[in-house]
Amino acid sequence: MNGFGEAIRSFAVTLWVSRKSRKSFERWQTRALRRWLDRDLPLAPFYGKPARRLGDLPITDKSLLMANFERFNSAGVSADDAWPAAAGDGRLGALTVGASTGTSGNRGLFVISQAEKYRWLGTILAKAIPDLLWRRQRVAVILPQNTGLYDSARQSKRLDLCFFDLTLGPEHWRAALEAFAPTVIIAPPRMLRHLATERFRLSPLRVFSAAETLDPVDRPVIEAFFGQRLDQIYMATEGLFAVTCRQGGLHLAEDSIFFEFEPVGDGLVTPLITAFRRRTQIMARYRMNDLLRLSSSPCRCGSPLRTVDEIVGRMDDAFRLASARGPLLITPDILRNAVLKADRRIDDFRLVQTAPEAVELRLAPDLADDAAQAAFSALRGLFASRQATAVVDLIRAPLPLDIGRKLRRVECRLPAEPAP
Numbered sequence: 001m002n003g004f005g006e007a008i009r010s011f012a013v014t015l016w017v018s019r020k021s022r023k024s025f026e027r028w029q030t031r032a033l034r035r036w037l038d039r040d041l042p043l044a045p046f047y048g049k050p051a052r053r054l055g056d057l058p059i060t061d062k063s064l065l066m067a068n069f070e071r072f073n074s075a076g077v078s079a080d081d082a083w084p085a086a087a088g089d090g091r092l093g094a095l096t097v098g099a100s101t102g103t104s105g106n107r108g109l110f111v112i113s114q115a116e117k118y119r120w121l122g123t124i125l126a127k128a129i130p131d132l133l134w135r136r137q138r139v140a141v142i143l144p145q146n147t148g149l150y151d152s153a154r155q156s157k158r159l160d161l162c163f164f165d166l167t168l169g170p171e172h173w174r175a176a177l178e179a180f181a182p183t184v185i186i187a188p189p190r191m192l193r194h195l196a197t198e199r200f201r202l203s204p205l206r207v208f209s210a211a212e213t214l215d216p217v218d219r220p221v222i223e224a225f226f227g228q229r230l231d232q233i234y235m236a237t238e239g240l241f242a243v244t245c246r247q248g249g250l251h252l253a254e255d256s257i258f259f260e261f262e263p264v265g266d267g268l269v270t271p272l273i274t275a276f277r278r279r280t281q282i283m284a285r286y287r288m289n290d291l292l293r294l295s296s297s298p299c300r301c302g303s304p305l306r307t308v309d310e311i312v313g314r315m316d317d318a319f320r321l322a323s324a325r326g327p328l329l330i331t332p333d334i335l336r337n338a339v340l341k342a343d344r345r346i347d348d349f350r351l352v353q354t355a356p357e358a359v360e361l362r363l364a365p366d367l368a369d370d371a372a373q374a375a376f377s378a379l380r381g382l383f384a385s386r387q388a389t390a391v392v393d394l395i396r397a398p399l400p401l402d403i404g405r406k407l408r409r410v411e412c413r414l415p416a417e418p419a420p
């Protein structure tokens with residue numbers, strides 16, 4: 001089957017599955033997972049044989065996967081082969097490889113086949129803009145690097161897709177973006193916010209936040225500027241995980257991923273993912289670093305796919321403090337809310353744990369002093385209420401747009417804890 005055939009088939013399957021009842025969906029998913037465990041999982045040398053049950057397999061994570069890259073893919077691609085290709089045009093023979101933009105030492109690699117690339121495209125279109133495809137759309141993708149994922153769509157009849165390199169900076173391509181006049185924009189929230197504050201001349205029909213956690217503080221700024229609801233495409237090196245539906249529900253991509261959830265307290269979970277429609281890079285019970293709050297009720301759009309209320313941030317950005325009652329973990333959402341709720345005038349900040357007992361709060365110099373003091377006091381109050389030992393340092397400094405790295409307003413810079 002050629003690429004477009006694969007994309008169209010995947011588009012159709014995605015829509016078909018979204019109309020099933022939950023019960024019938026679960027039957028379909030169980031069968032698909034079973035087939036994958038029998039037929040595809042053994043292709044990776046790390047596994048080598050079918051698994052009787054998913055739960056029999058070990059939990060995996062990024063460090064294990066990266067240290068044994070060639071044993072987790074069926075194409076025999078080693079990390080040494082993949083890195084140079086990822087740094088170049090992303091092509092390695094007939095395969096596409098790419099890397100995440102994380103800090104060095106913490107970057108993830110992926111490898112997918114041509115068919116998987118087109119399948120991914122069909123899936124994302126079916127989830128994000130199925131209702132718009134009756135006429136040709138101009139889609140602008142503003143992301144750190146063109147991983148080759150988007151090449152597949154460039155010449156299609158329904159889509160005109162244009163990639164803008166985030167790392168070059170918006171001044172480099174502002175004129176080209178405005179001339180392209182995208183009807184759909186996909187970009188990290190900090191870039192969408194920059195488009196808004198710099199008043200780019202754009203009038204998209206739909207705007208998606210992608211590649212970074214969407215902080216609630218950015219949403220109103222972006223929505224007010226574009227006059228559109230801000231939707232989300234939650235994806236990472238590891239794949240596509242969730243997309244907002246037309247009713248505003250953020251649906252997990254359970255039609256390609258089987259999710260297990262590990263509770264971490266405060267109603268939050270971290271997912272273990274099994275990508276049961278991929279057969280080049282095999283990912284089973286892979287522990288994600290993200291913190292999710294699952295919704296308790298189904299979405300009114302009728303899709304059987306579960307929804308999440310919020311992607312809260314990353315587990316490794318939780319602050320790890322000492323307290324009178326022993327080690328304490330405070331998740332990014334609690335820290336963020338303490339700062340934002342302290343004063344309505346605060347619409348940006350950085351909060352970094354720099355040492356086991358030291359926390360830095362950065363606020364822009366033009367924020368009123370009493371607002372800054374309120375945030376400072378709120379944080380001290382939060383730590384005191386949990387009997388945590390932490391010294392908060394308030395720093396007044398500009399918070400410029402950083403195109404070189406992902407924006408994390410709450411960040412823990414302690415060395416990673418050894419895996420449990």
Ligand SMILES: [Zn+2]
Pocket residue numbers: 245246247248249250251299300301302303
């Ligand atoms: Zn929905």
